[in-house]
Amino acid sequence: MDEVAFRRARHVIGEIERTPRAAAEIRASKWPAAGELMYASHRSLRDDYEVSCSELDVVVDIAAGIGQKGGVYGCRMTGGGFGGCTVALVQNQPWMPSRKKSGKNTRSGPASRPRCSFRVPPPVPPS
Numbered sequence: 559m560d561e562v563a564f565r566r567a568r569h570v571i572g573e574i575e576r577t578p579r580a581a582a583e584i585r586a587s588k589w590p591a592a593g594e595l596m597y598a599s600h601r602s603l604r605d606d607y608e609v610s611c612s613e614l615d616v617v618v619d620i621a622a623g624i625g626q627k628g629g630v631y632g633c634r635m636t637g638g639g640f641g642g643c644t645v646a647l648v649q650n651q652p653w654m655p656s657r658k659k660s661g662k663n664t665r666s667g668p669a670s671r672p673r674c675s676f677r678v679p680p681p682v683p684p685s
Contacts, residue, residue: 569606573599593632593647597622600634600644610635617644 559567576595583592600618604610614635621633621644633646 565606565608569602572602572606589631589647589649590626593626593630596632596634596645596647603635609638614642614644621646 576599580592580595583589583595597618600610604615618633618635621630624630629649631647631649633644636643636645
């Protein structure tokens with residue numbers, strides 16, 4: 559197997575392994591662990607599957623820089639890649655510090671002023 563095929567397969571196998579772990583962490587409200595799986599997924603999408611782009615990487619880096627103390631547990635690109643959006647797992651409170659910090663970026667380009675949109679999912683019913 560050539561190097562590119564190996565990395566692509568490693569990504570797919572890793573996502574298959576991460577997905578049920580993330581679901582279990584979310585069901586158990588273990589937000590830091592779920593967030594780490596999101597960051598691992600993004601790294602894999604960026605490095606192994608090579609579908610991220612610098613703008614999305616900047617947003618994920620900003621989220622990681624805010625960190626858990628600032629209310630962000632994890633972040634990853636979502637969708638088809640090569641541009642698009644990220645999804646972040648953030649604390650229900652405080653919303654505003656994370657949102658304000660996300661706009662403070664010293665880099666230039668499309669991600670220098672990200673548009674933020676917050677959605678609160680309904681509680682996960684016990685299984």
